[in-house]
Each structure stands twice: as structure tokens, then as C-alpha cells.
Amino acid sequence: MDSKLKDLLEKKRSELVSKWIDAIISTYPNDPSGMLKNKKDRFENPIGHTITNVTQNLFQALLDEKSFTDCKQLLDDIIRVRAVQDFAPSKAVSFIFMLKNVVREELGKEIRQNQIYEEIFKFESQLDDLALFAFDIYSGCREQLNQLKTDELKRMTFTLLKKANLMSEIPAQEFEHKELKFNL
Amino acid sequence: MAKYKLPKPGELSSSINYNPPAKDWMDIPVEFKPATYPAAAKEKDLLTVGFPNAHQWTPEDEDWNLPDGWEDTVIKGIEERLSKYRSFKLFMDVCVRCGACADKCHFYIGTGDPKNMPVVRAELLRSVYKRYFTKAGKVLGRLAGARDLDADVLKEWWYYFFQCTECRRCSVFCPYGIDTAELTIMGRELLNLLGLNINWIAGPVAACYSKGNHLGIEPHALKSNIELMIDDIEDITGIRVNPTFNRKGAEILFVTPSGDYMGEPGIYTCMGYLMLFHELGLDYTWSTYASEGGNFGFFTSNDMAKRLNSKIYAEAKRLGVKWILGGECGHMWRVLNQYMDTWNGPADFLEVPVSPITGTRFENAKSTKMVHITEFTADLIKHNKLKLDPTRNDHLRVTFHDSCNPARGMGLFEEPRYVIKSVCNNFFEMPENTIREKTFCCGSGSGLNATENMEERMRGGFPRANAVKYVHDKHGVNMLANICAVDRAAFPALMDYWVPGVGVTGTHELVANALVMTGEKERTTNLRGEDLPGKEGNE
Numbered sequence: 202m203d204s205k206l207k208d209l210l211e212k213k214r215s216e217l218v219s220k221w222i223d224a225i226i227s228t229y230p231n232d233p234s235g236m237l238k239n240k241k242d243r244f245e246n247p248i249g250h251t252i253t254n255v256t257q258n259l260f261q262a263l264l265d266e267k268s269f270t271d272c273k274q275l276l277d278d279i280i281r282v283r284a285v286q287d288f289a290p291s292k293a294v295s296f297i298f299m300l301k302n303v304v305r306e307e308l309g310k311e312i313r314q315n316q317i318y319e320e321i322f323k324f325e326s327q328l329d330d331l332a333l334f335a336f337d338i339y340s341g342c343r344e345q346l347n348q349l350k351t352d353e354l355k356r357m358t359f360t361l362l363k364k365a366n367l368m369s370e371i372p373a374q375e376f377e378h379k380e381l382k383f384n385l
Numbered sequence: 386m387a388k389y390k391l392p393k394p395g396e397l398s399s400s401i402n403y404n405p406p407a408k409d410w411m412d413i414p415v416e417f418k419p420a421t422y423p424a425a426a427k428e429k430d431l432l433t434v435g436f437p438n439a440h441q442w443t444p445e446d447e448d449w450n451l452p453d454g455w456e457d458t459v460i461k462g463i464e465e466r467l468s469k470y471r472s473f474k475l476f477m478d479v480c481v482r483c484g485a486c487a488d489k490c491h492f493y494i495g496t497g498d499p500k501n502m503p504v505v506r507a508e509l510l511r512s513v514y515k516r517y518f519t520k521a522g523k524v525l526g527r528l529a530g531a532r533d534l535d536a537d538v539l540k541e542w543w544y545y546f547f548q549c550t551e552c553r554r555c556s557v558f559c560p561y562g563i564d565t566a567e568l569t570i571m572g573r574e575l576l577n578l579l580g581l582n583i584n585w586i587a588g589p590v591a592a593c594y595s596k597g598n599h600l601g602i603e604p605h606a607l608k609s610n611i612e613l614m615i616d617d618i619e620d621i622t623g624i625r626v627n628p629t630f631n632r633k634g635a636e637i638l639f640v641t642p643s644g645d646y647m648g649e650p651g652i653y654t655c656m657g658y659l660m661l662f663h664e665l666g667l668d669y670t671w672s673t674y675a676s677e678g679g680n681f682g683f684f685t686s687n688d689m690a691k692r693l694n695s696k697i698y699a700e701a702k703r704l705g706v707k708w709i710l711g712g713e714c715g716h717m718w719r720v721l722n723q724y725m726d727t728w729n730g731p732a733d734f735l736e737v738p739v740s741p742i743t744g745t746r747f748e749n750a751k752s753t754k755m756v757h758i759t760e761f762t763a764d765l766i767k768h769n770k771l772k773l774d775p776t777r778n779d780h781l782r783v784t785f786h787d788s789c790n791p792a793r794g795m796g797l798f799e800e801p802r803y804v805i806k807s808v809c810n811n812f813f814e815m816p817e818n819t820i821r822e823k824t825f826c827c828g829s830g831s832g833l834n835a836t837e838n839m840e841e842r843m844r845g846g847f848p849r850a851n852a853v854k855y856v857h858d859k860h861g862v863n864m865l866a867n868i869c870a871v872d873r874a875a876f877p878a879l880m881d882y883w884v885p886g887v888g889v890t891g892t893h894e895l896v897a898n899a900l901v902m903t904g905e906k907e908r909t910t911n912l913r914g915e916d917l918p919g920k921e922g923n924e
């Protein structure tokens with residue numbers, strides 16, 4: 202990353218991250234209690250904690266130009282949450298695009314002054330690619346939800362399945378014999 | 386990559402309003418999105434038990450085919466319950482909106498949806514109460530927080546009262562002791578008057594009524610399921626246990642939730658009971674009639690719960706036992722501990738439970754005559770009556786989930802921990818604000834452990850899973866122990882989604898694995914048929 206842009210992003214890190222967090226929280230229902238934003242306990246506010254943790258670390262990872270695979274766990278942490286929260290797929294991963302807006306809004310003046318359009322464009326494409334990667338993670342979570350249903354059904358009927366297997370172990374002859382008796 | 390058409394910068398995010406207008410909760414209608422709510426009750430199941438207004442409908446339909454005059458039915462239903470239950474009237478009147486309960490509900494914590502705040506959940510019902518039963522509400526209407534009862538309100542009730550697991554976590558924090566679970570119970574009773582229950586509750590209720598248990602397992606099937614377990618126990622230990630069924634004159638009747646007879650990992654807990662009782666030489670019997678400790682009737686109406694519960698004492702009387710021992714279950718114990726005595730007692734034909742092994746008299750159960758199995762086993766261990774080899778559980782790093790009902794409903798905190806720590810060397814507690822009386826619900830309690838509402842369950846269970854993840858990351862925890870059949874059924878999916886690598890076990894499965902039985906062969910596997918630590922490759 203161009204050092205000018207990197208300097209700017211680092212300098213404004215806390216404002217950018219905080220605005221990014223606000224933007225993500227705004228995708229949740231309007232909440233007068235402000236729990237998601239304000240409650241600090243990670244166990245009593247796991248959504249808020251996940252958002253804060255992921256945005257901070259993802260921001261750093263972007264600055265360090267980490268590979269997507271290095272970001273995978275962070276993305277998974279937040280997408281796994283959003284995948285079960287009524288969001289349309291686009292909205293579930295939209296949090297990545299939100300950083301673009303935030304950067305443009307916060308750094309608009311500096312971008313113009315320093316003429317770093319190209320760097321910004323590169324940074325944004327990087328986010329676009331990251332979003333595609335995120336979408337794969339989202340699809341994985343959704344597929345898993347279906348798998349969970351199938352697995353649960355199997356567990357629920359475990360004994361029946363086991364009995365069915367036992368039945369198939371009974372030699373055919375014996376089975377016929379039993380049926381015969383039943384018919385009499 | 387070029388194949389994908391990417392949104393332009395800002396295209397997606399610009400469609401998102403950073404500051405959506407603050408709307409009053411009353412103005413936001415419910416939206417039924419797939420996988421976020423359970424399926425509707427089937428007409429046939431409601432008819433089986435004689436519930437009113439059984440009819441065909443689905444939640445996503447615009448028209449729910451409500452019976453004529455349904456509004457009257459509901460208002461009369463509220464009136465009747467206000468006069469019958471003092472707590473209902475009190476809870477309707479005393480809330481001061483202090484907000485102490487607001488962020489304590491796992492459904493709110495997992496969704497951020499303000500209507501999942503306990504205070505608002507209660508308000509769904511309170512607003513209607515105000516409109517029809519208070520002067521201010523009648524005169525001032527919405528200004529006083531009152532509103533008319535209409536079909537949209539009813540839909541909202543249905544969506545949010547079946548998005549409350551009646552876990553009572555909120556009540557721990559309310560300075561007035563308001564128990565939103567009780568309001569959910571009232572709300573569900575009212576919905577039930579209109580035939581608006583859910584399939585996962587109505588089905589088991591009908592099955593329990595006609596077959597004796599939620600899963601509809603008939604006597605011969607129950608016996609053959611247990612025989613399968615007996616065969617497995619013999620393979621593993623070399624010992625053939627010999628339980629009896631419906632035996633008159635036994636000292637103890639054993640009652641457990643039916644999830645233990647069929648599903649995985651519940652059956653391993655059941656094998657645990659069988660092994661423990663055999664080793665003790667306990668004079669006990671199973672019943673194929675009182676073959677259900679749980680009570681999904683409790684999630685429909687007080688009357689239905691009472692009807693389904695009555696078989697436990699009836700069977701104890703018929704068999705002439707002295708007292709009743711109960712297996713690992715959650716809501717079963719809330720019902721047994723807090724309601725059974727009033728509904729179907731006094732059980733004066735039974736004796737105050739005394740452990741035949743240690744002589745301990747269970748004074749705490751002197752009225753209900755029913756003892757929780759972890760109390761029974763903890764007492765055995767305390768008196769050194771069991772030979773245990775906890776190293777057989779050394780491959781496990783265990784944490785314990787306090788099931789809501791035994792924890793908040795009967796204060797059962799220490800016994801299960803004592804038992805687990807006696808049979809496992811590696812035990813780790815989850816953070817303090819997520820256990821004991823502050824325990825987070827599994828997200829699937831009170832009949833919500835259906836499969837079709839998987840997303841609802843995953844987000845409701847997120848706070849619980851999040852705390853498990855913490856001890857998984859910090860201490861390498863790989864096993865989530867509990868004392869509840871719904872936990873055993875629901876947690877595997879929750880763990881697979883949020884904390885892969887963590888298994889789920891009942892407490893007596895752990896006990897049985899550590900239990901050194903008289904005359905057993907050298908064990909090489911645990912009850913699941915997995916190699917014991919240090920015995921890998923022995924088979």
C-alpha cells in the first residue's frame with residue numbers, strides 16, 4: 202500500500218474504525234438501549250464484541266496487506282453471526298463495502314489534497330475482492346445450516362437407524378420364516 | 386473473478402440508512418422469514434387432546450383462519466387468568482420500565498431486536514391488558530401505552546412468545562421479581578385458546594397423552610430400545626444389566642425424559658443410569674406408562690400440563706413404590722419441583738425418599754417424594770459408595786452448562802458439578818456471568834427445539850455458545866456436559882455451528898464411563914464405542 206494512504210489510514214484509525222462500527226450496527230433494528238454499541242462485556246454483548254473485534258483487526262490486516270486466508274477467521278467470526286440474523290445475503294456481507302464509504306467520507310479532503318485517487322481505487326478493489334471471499338464464507342454458513350438439520354434428524358432417530366441396521370443383519374431366511382408365522 | 390459483477394463503491398452501503406427513523410415498536414409489524422419460527426400445530430394433534438379451535442393454518446398465511454369472535458375469546462381468557470393467577474395481575478401492573486431486564490435475554494442479545502427485550506415482550510401483552518382492563522388505557526389509548534387487539538397483534542404475540550424459551554434469566558435481574566417467562570406462559574395459553582400452537586409442542590403433547598411419552602414410543606418399542614442399550618453395555622463391560630419394567634412392589638420408580646430412549650447422545654446417558662442402578666443393585670423399575678418425565682403440556686396450558694403430569698403419581702401408586710427417582714431433564718424438574726405437588730399431590734401414599742445405599746433422607750423432597758438423580762449420585766459419591774476411575778475421562782476437557790430450569794427453577798448448582806468433578810479430572814467453568822443463576826439458555830427450550838427454526842435457535846443460543854467458545858479457546862474444552870434432554874438434543878447443532886470440536890454429554894454418561902463395575906472386563910472403549918485414553922488400537 203502506498204505509504205501516504207497508509208499514513209492517513211493509520212492516523213485516522215480510531216475515527217474510521219468507530220464509524221465503520223456505527224455503520225455495521227445501523228444494519229440492526231433501531232435500538233434505544235444502545236446495547237450493541239455500548240455494552241462492553243464480551244459475554245453479555247457478543248454481537249457488539251464480535252463487530253468491534255473484527256473491524257479493528259480487519260482494519261489492521263488491510264493496512265498490513267495480509268492475504269485473504271489470513272483474514273478468513275475474522276471474516277468467519279462476523280459472517281457466522283450475520284448469517285443467522287435475517288439479513289439478505291448482500292446485506293450480510295455489506296459490512297465490507299461500508300468501509301469504502303467511511304473512508305471516502307472521512308478522508309475525502311485528504312484524498313483530494315494528496316491526489317491519491319489511484320491508491321484509493323486499489324484499496325477499494327482490495328475490499329471488493331475481500332467481499333467476494335466473504336460471500337463464499339457466507340454461503341458456507343448457509344449450507345452448514347441445512348446440514349445441521351439433516352444431522353439432527355439422524356441423531357434424533359439414532360436408535361431407529363441402529364435397529365434398521367440390525368434388521369438388515371438378520372439372515373433373509375429367518376426373516377421370511379418370521380413373516381410366515383405372522384401370517385398364520 | 387471478472388465474471389462477478391461487483392457493486393460500485395457505495396452502491397450497497399448507500400442503500401443502508403445509517404440512522405433509521407426511530408419507530409415505536411407498536412408500528413413495526415412482524416415479518417415471518419423462513420427458518421426463524423417453528424411450524425404451526427397440526428389440527429389432528431390438537432383434536433387428540435381436545436384443545437379448542439383446532440384448524441389448519443400456517444404462520445406465513447395472511448389469513449390465519451381465526452374462529453369467529455376470537456377477540457372475545459382472548460379478552461375473556463385474559464380476564465379469567467387475571468382472576469386465577471395473582472402473579473399475572475401483579476406483573477401486568479408493577480413494571481416500572483427500569484430496563485434492568487432489557488439486555489438480559491439471549492434472544493435479544495443474539496438478534497439485537499428490541500422486541501426480544503423482556504420488558505417489551507411483556508409489553509406486547511400488557512398493552513392489550515391496559516386497553517381492556519385499565520381506566521387509563523380505556524380512556525387514553527395509545528398515550529397510556531394501550532392498543533386494540535387485532536390480527537397483527539396476535540401475530541406479533543405468536544412470533545415473540547414462541548421466541549422466548551421461558552428460561553427466566555430476565556427475572557433474576559428485575560428488582561420487582563417480574564418473571565417474563567410467566568407472561569409468555571400466559572400469552573401461549575391465550576394463543577392456544579385459538580388453536581395457534583406449534584407443531585413441535587402439539588405433536589409431543591398428543592403423543593404423550595396417547596402413548597405416555599413425547600416421542601410416541603410404545604411399550605414394546607421402549608423395552609426393545611433399552612434392550613439394545615443392554616446389549617451395548619454387555620459388549621463394553623461384559624456385564625448384562627437386567628432392568629425391570631412395570632414391576633409392582635419395586636422400591637423406586639425411575640422416570641426420565643423420553644429423549645433418553647432414542648436419540649444420540651441421550652441414549653448414552655440412559656445407559657449410564659442402567660449401569661449405575663445395576664452396580665448398586667437398586668430395587669427399581671422403569672414404567673412404560675409413566676415413560677416421560679418431560680412435560681410439553683407445560684408449554685400449552687396449565688390444565689394440559691397437569692393432565693400429563695398426573696400419570697407419574699398414578700403409576701407410582703399402581704406399582705406401589707416407596708418413592709420416585711427422576712433422570713436428567715430441564716423443564717421436567719421445574720414442573721416436578723414447583724407444580725406437581727399442587728396439581729396432583731399430596732403424594733401421601735409415598736414415603737419420604739431415603740437412599741437405600743447410604744441411608745440419606747432427602748428432606749428437600751419430602752413433599753414431592755421425587756429425587757433428582759444428581760442429588761442421588763452426589764450423595765453416593767460423598768459416602769464413597771462408588772468405585773470410580775476418572776482417568777477414563779482424561780481425554781475430555783469438560784465444562785458444565787446449567788440448564789435454566791434446574792438452575793433457576795430449583796437452585797441445583799452444586800450437585801452436578803460435584804458429580805462431574807468426581808468423575809472427570811479436567812473441568813473448567815465458563816465465565817461467571819454465564820453460569821449458575823445467570824446461565825444462558827441453550828436457545829431451544831420450552832418446545833422451540835424443532836428443526837425448521839434452526840436460525841432462530843442458532844441466534845438464541847449464540848450467547849451460550851459464545852461462552853463455550855471462550856473456554857474452548859482458553860482451556861481446550863471439548864465436552865459440554867449438562868443435565869437436560871433438550872440440551873442433549875439441541876446442543877450438538879449449536880456446537881457444530883459456533884464451536885466445532887465440542888461434543889455434548891449427559892452427566893451420567895460421564896459417571897458410567899468412570900464407574901468401575903463389579904466383575905467387569907477390562908474396558909477398552911467408552912459408551913460411544915470410542916477408544917479409551919491409553920487403550921487406542923486395543924480392539
Ligand code: SF4
Nearest residue numbers: 490549550552553555
Ligand atoms: S424468560 Fe428467557 S427467553 Fe423469555 S424473555 Fe426472559 S430471558 Fe428472554
Ligand code: SF4
Nearest residue numbers: 480481483484486559
Ligand atoms: S426489570 Fe422488571 S421492572 Fe424493570 S423493566 Fe424489566 S420487568 Fe419492568
